[in-house]
Amino acid sequence: MKDIVVYNTLTRKYEKLETLTPGLVKMYVCGPTVYDHSHIGHARTYVAFDGIKKYLMLRGYQVLHVQNITDIDDKIINKANELGVDWREIVETYSKEYFELMGKLGIRANINPRVTEHIPEIIEFIDDLIKKGYAYVAPSGVYFDVDKYPYYGQLSGIKDKKMWNQETFVKDKKNPYDFALWKCAKPGEPWWESPWCKGRPGWHIECSTMSSKYLGKQFDIHGGARDLIFPHHENEIAQSEARFGVHPWVRYWLHTGYLTIKGEKMSKSLGNIIALKDVLAKYDPKVVRLWLLSAHYRTELNFDWEALERTKTSLERMRMTVSALRRLVEKGSPKGRLSEWEIEAINKAIDLRNSFHEAMSYDFNTPKALASVSEMMKLGNEALEKESYEASLAVLGAIEEADRVFEVFVEESKADVEPFVELLVEVRKELRNRKLWDLADMIRSRLAELGVRLLDKGKETEWRFA
Ligand SMILES: Nc1ncnc2c1ncn2[C@@H]1O[C@H](COP(=O)(O)OP(=O)(O)OP(=O)(O)O)[C@@H](O)[C@H]1O
Numbered sequence: 001m002k003d004i005v006v007y008n009t010l011t012r013k014y015e016k017l018e019t020l021t022p023g024l025v026k027m028y029v030c031g032p033t034v035y036d037h038s039h040i041g042h043a044r045t046y047v048a049f050d051g052i053k054k055y056l057m058l059r060g061y062q063v064l065h066v067q068n069i070t071d072i073d074d075k076i077i078n079k080a081n082e083l084g085v086d087w088r089e090i091v092e093t094y095s096k097e098y099f100e101l102m103g104k105l106g107i108r109a110n111i112n113p114r115v116t117e118h119i120p121e122i123i124e125f126i127d128d129l130i131k132k133g134y135a136y137v138a139p140s141g142v143y144f145d146v147d148k149y150p151y152y153g154q155l156s157g158i159k160d161k162k163m164w165n166q167e168t169f170v171k172d173k174k175n176p177y178d179f180a181l182w183k184c185a186k187p188g189e190p191w192w193e194s195p196w197c198k199g200r201p202g203w204h205i206e207c208s209t210m211s212s213k214y215l216g217k218q219f220d221i222h223g224g225a226r227d228l229i230f231p232h233h234e235n236e237i238a239q240s241e242a243r244f245g246v247h248p249w250v251r252y253w254l255h256t257g258y259l260t261i262k263g264e265k266m267s268k269s270l271g272n273i274i275a276l277k278d279v280l281a282k283y284d285p286k287v288v289r290l291w292l293l294s295a296h297y298r299t300e301l302n303f304d305w306e307a308l309e310r311t312k313t314s315l316e317r318m319r320m321t322v323s324a325l326r327r328l329v330e331k332g333s334p335k336g337r338l339s340e341w342e343i344e345a346i347n348k349a350i351d352l353r354n355s356f357h358e359a360m361s362y363d364f365n366t367p368k369a370l371a372s373v374s375e376m377m378k379l380g381n382e383a384l385e386k387e388s389y390e391a392s393l394a395v396l397g398a399i400e401e402a403d404r405v406f407e408v409f410v411e412e413s414k415a416d417v418e419p420f421v422e423l424l425v426e427v428r429k430e431l432r433n434r435k436l437w438d439l440a441d442m443i444r445s446r447l448a449e450l451g452v453r454l455l456d457k458g459k460e461t462e463w464r465f466a
């Protein structure tokens with residue numbers, strides 16, 4: 001099997017993946033600031049990292065996946081003030097929605113740390129930076145002294161100091177490019193006690209603190225969309241390398257391309273979001289997942305309802321093929337002697353499995369991998385037509401393997417109800433033969449209510465879980 005190669009934003013090169021601990025990938029992905037509905041842009045990034053994670057798992061790695069929740073931030077406070085509610089209420093509403101929707105998309109991190117549950121660790125981190133001379137206390141808060149850290153700009157490639165300016169509304173920093181580690185609370189704002197002032201953490205420090213708490217002083221993969229490269233990830237690196245004296249802090253930086261709408265990045269602050277809950281109300285999460293994975297994670301992907309509709313149709317067809325293959329394999333048995341076509345088909349299934357791996361192992365090329373899956377489906381349909389047990393078994397194996405990443409083609413195991421569905425389908429066939437249409441239709445509609453779809457093809461009926 002080919003080595004896994006990833007595109008590393010830090011080095012701007014494709015590199016062979018070599019983890020710090022053999023067989024284990026420690027991965028941190030920046031989570032959402034929960035002050036509004038999760039949108040399809042978030043899903044784009046999180047599904048992309050889920051696909052990456054599932055491929056690593058398929059290749060035998062254990063993956064320890066940490067994805068934080070930013071549950072205190074200016075944007076949360078502003079939204080709470082706008083609505084005249086407690087900021088915790090905002091956090092509760094939108095984090096609940098986020099977890100629910102991510103769950104539907106099949107995304108579950110091992111650890112979902114929240115900022116407000118890590119205040120002591122954050123204070124300790126900042127304190128250490130001050131002691132080591134990398135941070136200073138000002139009247140409005142504590143700031144990271146960018147000039148003290150020699151590699152600033154390495155991730156973004158921005159070398160011109162003037163381009164580093166950030167948080168320029170703060171007037172008591174040494175340099176306009178220093179950034180907040182701790183912000184003193186203004187009247188009415190939430191605060192926690194600290195050695196410097198009653199206040200709250202800056203945004204960047206949370207990710208350095210929580211990633212190191214759960215993954216250690218160095219780890220393998222850090223991800224997010226490309227909007228986070230500067231300043232967020234640049235700042236995370238500066239803080240962490242300053243505190244831990246390591247370089248590089250993270251081996252591989254992976255960044256997703258934007259989900260756009262009318263060519264613009266979809267973003268809560270731009271007000272052009274399509275809420276994920278609205279998309280999932282119209283489309284099965286599997287359709288959404290497949291559509292998102294149909295683009296390479298580093299490219300831009302433009303939102304388009306029609307593309308979802310097309311994905312829905314093609315997924316339906318593919319799932320039909322897979323469930324027919326499964327039934328053929330369950331009922332069939334080996335013949336012992338293969339036709340020439342079958343030998344060819346089995347070899348083709350092996351080749352397609354290899355091309356799937358080739359695509360995924362070179363920077364997780366899901367569109368290329370999907371092209372192999374489409375070929376597998378074609379081969380599967382031929383195997384069904386020829387009623388070949390052996391060819392069906394081979395191609396089903398390849399599809400099931402690919403589906404460990406996509407998680408859309410194979411129905412969840414509902415094996416225990418299958419014989420009952422079969423029985424009802426048979427009874428319905430008999431009813432149709434006897435022209436008892438109303439009873440036949442009743443079985444069809446009752447099964448539909450239970451999530452089983454029947455498709456009549458002449459006298460025969462195919463079925464699948466909807
Ligand atoms: N349009 C998008 N396409 C792909 N990824 C995105 C998009 N918008 C946000 N992300 C990613 O989703 C994660 C959560 O982002 P965040 O909560 O900051 O969302 P946002 O919509 O960009 O919010 P804001 O507009 O307030 O910055 C981050 O990793 C971010 O990079």
Ligand SMILES: [Zn+2]
Nearest residue numbers: 030031207232
């Ligand atoms: Zn982060």
